[in-house]
Amino acid sequence: MTAAPPEPASPGIAQPLARYAAWRRAGDFIFLSGVIAVDPSRSTIVKGYADIPPAARALLGETGEFSTDIKEGPILAQSWFVLDRIRATVEAAGGQMADVFKLVQYFRNLDHFPHYSRVRKLFFTGEPPASTVVEVSAMLPTADILIEVEATAYLPLPLAATPRG
Numbered sequence: 001m002t003a004a005p006p007e008p009a010s011p012g013i014a015q016p017l018a019r020y021a022a023w024r025r026a027g028d029f030i031f032l033s034g035v036i037a038v039d040p041s042r043s044t045i046v047k048g049y050a051d052i053p054p055a056a057r058a059l060l061g062e063t064g065e066f067s068t069d070i071k072e073g074p075i076l077a078q079s080w081f082v083l084d085r086i087r088a089t090v091e092a093a094g095g096q097m098a099d100v101f102k103l104v105q106y107f108r109n110l111d112h113f114p115h116y117s118r119v120r121k122l123f124f125t126g127e128p129p130a131s132t133v134v135e136v137s138a139m140l141p142t143a144d145i146l147i148e149v150e151a152t153a154y155l156p157l158p159l160a161a162t163p164r165g
Helices: 054-060 066-092 110-123
Strands: 023-026 029-032 100-107 130-135 147-154
Touching: 029 066, 054 066, 054 110, 066 110, 066 147, 100 110, 110 130
Parallel strands: 100 130
Antiparallel strands: 023 029, 029 147, 100 147
16 A cells, blocks of 8 residues: 655645655655755745744854855755755655654765754754765756755554454
């Protein structure tokens, strides 16, 4: 039995930029496609603090100092956006972030990993998932994309009721 993904218009979940599924169930596993910091419904790329909600900006430590925020803002904002879309997608599939057991993270620059790691701790407060980190030369759709994350979650299907008699 395979659960159908939520409708493409489901707010907050990761949305594909082309013809592929945002996520698929295979038995007890949920596989998410790579998520980047793009909001297809608004045709925008997250480029900094201004592109995420004020509460997230405060949580991530926006300073109001141009020289600091312009340097750290893009990777922190993209990291938050991507992980928040993963959270929303896993929840739409019936799970929670604690069900995510594996992440594969692609970076254009591995120097961004410590910033991303700070953000990831906000989403995985308990046991962290297994992790693979890879540096790549480019990601779609533009050079503004700094990170892509794919996730795998374990969400056992409910056991069917056993007939009595």
